[in-house]
Amino acid sequence: MVDSVHRELILALAKEVLPGNDHQPAAIDVDISGEPLDRVLSSRPDLEGRLLDILERFAADESLTAAGFVATLDAQELRVLMTVFCGAYFLVREVRRAIAYTGQQALTLDRGGFGGEELAIKQMNLPKRYRKPPERVG
Amino acid sequence: MGGDLSQTEVLVIGAGLSGAIACQRLARAGIGVTCLEQGEWNPRESYPGDKPDFELQALGPWNANPNIRRGKADYPILDDTSDIKPLLFNGVGGSTVMFSAHWMRFLPSDFFTYTLDGVGTDWPIDYHELEPYYLQTEADIGVSGLAGDPAYPDRPEYPMPPLPIQPWGEKVAEAHDRLGWHWWPGSNAINSRLHQGRRPCVQRSTCRAGCNEGAKGQADQSIWPSAIAAGAKLVTGARVARILTNPQGRAEGALFVDEFGVTRKACADIVVLAAHAIGTARLLLKSVDAAWPDGLANSSGVVGKNLMMHPMNRMVGFFDEPMSSWQGHWGQSIYSMEFAETRAEHDFARGAKWNLSPTGGPLNAALYPLDDPQPFGVDLHDRVDKWLGRSALWGMVAEDLPDSHNFLTLDSAHSDVDGDGLPRLHYETSENSKRMLSFMAKRARESFGAAGAYEVAEQTLAAEIGWHPLGTCRMGNDPRNSVVDKWNRCHDIPNLLIVDGSSFVTSSCVNPAATISAIAARAVDRLIHCRSEY
Ligand SMILES: Cc1cc2nc3c(=O)[nH]c(=O)nc-3n(C[C@H](O)[C@H](O)[C@H](O)COP(=O)(O)OP(=O)(O)OC[C@H]3O[C@@H](n4cnc5c(N)ncnc54)[C@H](O)[C@@H]3O)c2cc1C
Ligand code: SF4
Numbered sequence: 001m002v003d004s005v006h007r008e009l010i011l012a013l014a015k016e017v018l019p020g021n022d023h024q025p026a027a028i029d030v031d032i033s034g035e036p037l038d039r040v041l042s043s044r045p046d047l048e049g050r051l052l053d054i055l056e057r058f059a060a061d062e063s064l065t066a067a068g069f070v071a072t073l074d075a076q077e078l079r080v081l082m083t084v085f086c087g088a089y090f091l092v093r094e095v096r097r098a099i100a101y102t103g104q105q106a107l108t109l110d111r112g113g114f115g116g117e118e119l120a121i122k123q124m125n126l127p128k129r130y131r132k133p134p135e136r137v138g
Numbered sequence: 139m140g141g142d143l144s145q146t147e148v149l150v151i152g153a154g155l156s157g158a159i160a161c162q163r164l165a166r167a168g169i170g171v172t173c174l175e176q177g178e179w180n181p182r183e184s185y186p187g188d189k190p191d192f193e194l195q196a197l198g199p200w201n202a203n204p205n206i207r208r209g210k211a212d213y214p215i216l217d218d219t220s221d222i223k224p225l226l227f228n229g230v231g232g233s234t235v236m237f238s239a240h241w242m243r244f245l246p247s248d249f250f251t252y253t254l255d256g257v258g259t260d261w262p263i264d265y266h267e268l269e270p271y272y273l274q275t276e277a278d279i280g281v282s283g284l285a286g287d288p289a290y291p292d293r294p295e296y297p298m299p300p301l302p303i304q305p306w307g308e309k310v311a312e313a314h315d316r317l318g319w320h321w322w323p324g325s326n327a328i329n330s331r332l333h334q335g336r337r338p339c340v341q342r343s344t345c346r347a348g349c350n351e352g353a354k355g356q357a358d359q360s361i362w363p364s365a366i367a368a369g370a371k372l373v374t375g376a377r378v379a380r381i382l383t384n385p386q387g388r389a390e391g392a393l394f395v396d397e398f399g400v401t402r403k404a405c406a407d408i409v410v411l412a413a414h415a416i417g418t419a420r421l422l423l424k425s426v427d428a429a430w431p432d433g434l435a436n437s438s439g440v441v442g443k444n445l446m447m448h449p450m451n452r453m454v455g456f457f458d459e460p461m462s463s464w465q466g467h468w469g470q471s472i473y474s475m476e477f478a479e480t481r482a483e484h485d486f487a488r489g490a491k492w493n494l495s496p497t498g499g500p501l502n503a504a505l506y507p508l509d510d511p512q513p514f515g516v517d518l519h520d521r522v523d524k525w526l527g528r529s530a531l532w533g534m535v536a537e538d539l540p541d542s543h544n545f546l547t548l549d550s551a552h553s554d555v556d557g558d559g560l561p562r563l564h565y566e567t568s569e570n571s572k573r574m575l576s577f578m579a580k581r582a583r584e585s586f587g588a589a590g591a592y593e594v595a596e597q598t599l600a601a602e603i604g605w606h607p608l609g610t611c612r613m614g615n616d617p618r619n620s621v622v623d624k625w626n627r628c629h630d631i632p633n634l635l636i637v638d639g640s641s642f643v644t645s646s647c648v649n650p651a652a653t654i655s656a657i658a659a660r661a662v663d664r665l666i667h668c669r670s671e672y
Contacts, residue, residue, distance in 0.1 A: 016514070016515055017514045017515065017518070018514075018515075018518065018519070019515055019516060019519075020519065021516060021519040021520070021523070024519045024522070024523075039191065040191075040194060043191040043194045043195055043198070044194055044195075044197075044198045044199075046198055046199075047198070067515075070514060075512075078512055078514075079505070079512070082504065082505055082512060082514065083194070083197060083501075083505065086500075086501055086504040086505060086518070087191075087193075087194045087501060090193075090499070090500040090501050090504070091190060091191065096500075099500060099522060099523070099526055100460075100526075100527065101464065101499060101500055101526060101527070102462075103190060103499075104187060104188075104192055104342045104343055104344050104464065104465070104499060105342065105465065106188070106340035106341075106342055106351070107340055107341045107342075107465060108340070109301070109302070109330065109338050109339060109340070109341065110302055114284070114299065114300040114301065114302050114303050114323050115302050115303045115304070115305075115307065115308050116303050116307065116308050116311040116312075116323065116472075119311045119312065119315050119321075120284060120286075120311075120322070120323060122315060123286075123287070123288060123315075123320065123321065123322060124286040124287075124288065126288045127288065128288050128289075128291075129288050129289050129320065129475070129479075130245050130246055130247065130288075130289055130290055130291065130475075130479065131245075131246070131247040131254065131479050131480075132246060132247075133246050133247055133249060133250040133253065133254060133264065133265075134250065134253060136264055
């Protein structure tokens with residue numbers, strides 16, 4: 001189970017992993033270690049054990065900075081960490097607003113045409129380009 | 139719980155694409171047919187596409203890799219000896235539940251690679267023999283597209299007009315027009331209109347984890363309802379462990395484990411294997427006995443051999459303008475067959491099909507496995523800013539040629555639930571494919587550049603995208619080097635048919651589902667019309 005110590009470790013790492021930029025907020029400012037993390041782990045309970053292993057290793061090695069620690073992760077561990085952190089971060093409404101992401105929405109199909117009709121007609125008028133195979137004998 | 143199933147005329151194993159087509163046609167012809175499927179129905183409401191955590195789920199419980207997904211119906215596939223990891227789905231509808239729905243016919247030359255180019259092997263059938271079946275299955279599945287593509291022989295209109303090619307499709311189409319290169323509006327097994335009671339696409343772009351709207355022609359939604367209405371019986375949660383044969387050398391049914399874990403028998407006059415190129419070869423190799431020590435129907439030694447996986451590159455073009463490119467059908471916006479055929483000036487044989495797609499939401503942007511290392515920190519924010527809504531993706535699928543060194547075996551060091559070895563894939567990407575994809579990557583940069591992309595990122599040889607395993611029980615006239623004949627009947631066992639993608643001789647560069655459907659329909663029509671010969 002993720003406890004308050006783990007949540008603090010997540011915030012310490014989040015400073016390095018998702019520091020924010022001029023319009024995307026920092027992960028610590030939207031506190032990904034709270035409700036967003038819980039949402040990720042309820043969608044993906046399979047990630048929890050591996051996340052805890054990573055956090056416990058981070059806690060055990062005081063000589064490493066957060067950035068130094070992230071650099072020690074192998075590809076699979078980094079994938080787990082990034083999936084949890086980014087998964088939580090991009091679920092936050094404020095972050096979605098900042099990146100102008102409206103979610104995967106149901107839209108009404110435009111019935112006006114498919115786009116590029118004139119260009120398709122040009123293609124249609126070109127000579128056939130496929131290779132004709134030989135007639136099969138027998 | 140019950141005992142053995144009552145005898146049926148035809149027993150089909152696997153309720154995926156080919157199994158659904160087989161059952162639909164048999165039932166419509168009034169032939170008694172029962173299908174055993176190891177997975178379950180997955181109702182539309184269960185798909186994650188309309189939930190905010192869609193992207194997270196698509197990486198886990200809805201991942202197309204069964205070794206990651208680890209669903210109840212999934213069997214492990216040992217893939218550490220394969221350059222490319224297999225993707226498939228086990229459940230009613232099979233892999234079409236997750237497929238991207240690009241619907242492409244083979245090119246006429248695909249059936250003659252040896253005669254035309256001195257590589258691969260010729261098929262015993264050709265484009266024209268499949269043409270009527272392409273047409274019929276397009277109507278049943280529900281395909282949208284535009285007739286008149288100069289890369290193909292003439293054809294009638296598609297059942298539905300094409301889906302919008304999207305702003306990124308228009309940019310690239312204009313670029314190809316200027317370059318003098320081929321492009322064409324995508325043909326997709328996705329409704330652009332109300333079709334046979336299924337609604338049109340809402341462009342949510344979540345096709346890879348099942349379509350919540352019923353707009354995608356996945357076989358559970360497009361084919362199975364009419365198959366069942368015509369009288370086909372479908373038993374789910376029924377994992378087949380063995381194909382049974384009698385002393386006369388004929389198939390007599392299958393042994394399966396039902397949803398309660400009880401081993402039962404299903405007997406039939408004719409058995410049809412439709413369990414996917416991995417599942418079918420696995421079942422034949424599992425079905426050993428004194429008469430078939432090397433696997434059922436394997437006197438040729440070819441069962442499991444010639445595994446093809448369609449290596450691919452993916453290229454992402456970044457544009458300045460916002461295009462909401464997380465929306466749009468996840469099928470193909472446009473495709474290009476510019477480099478699909480062999481050309482004298484190339485240093486590789488055959489070619490690649492290109493398909494242009496949208497690029498997903500922010501998690502996809504953040505975690506997408508490009509050749510550059512996984513970014514974090516400020517670089518990650520930059521990647522998302524560049525990617526989200528302002529990019530498009532060329533997938534380039536290389537025609538994979540059959541090679542007996544690429545194969546599937548059962549690895550006895552790792553047991554499955556029946557105590558048999560687990561399937562192991564041995565697959566190495568060929569030098570021909572590597573040269574081809576390196577060429578394609580350069581051309582894709584030109585394509586995106588001409589379309590106005592300010593930057594292009596690359597994923598060379600996308601190892602995690604083995605979406606098209608094919609060829610493990612190939613078709614041929616000679617029983618010494620093929621498993622099934624031109625009507626998909628096993629040379630060794632005349633009442634055993636294999637109608638899935640394992641029967642492919644070569645892979646073409648196009649996506650296989652249209653040809654799997656046409657081959658299954660053709661094989662079953664012949665069975666219906668020449669029933670007494672089986
Ligand atoms: C992510 C993804 C994207 C794809 N995109 C495209 C695309 O855009 N265009 C395209 O043309 N193709 C695409 N494909 C490929 C296409 O979906 C497959 O080629 C096609 O579905 C294969 O049909 P099949 O009948 O051979 O097998 P499947 O459709 O996979 O069906 C096999 C069925 O057999 C069942 N089965 C297996 N073993 C047993 C057993 N022992 N007992 C009982 N049941 C068993 C399985 O559970 C499964 O339901 C994609 C595939 C994937 C995974
Ligand atoms: S984009 Fe269309 S086909 Fe794909 S999941 Fe959405 S509605 Fe279905």
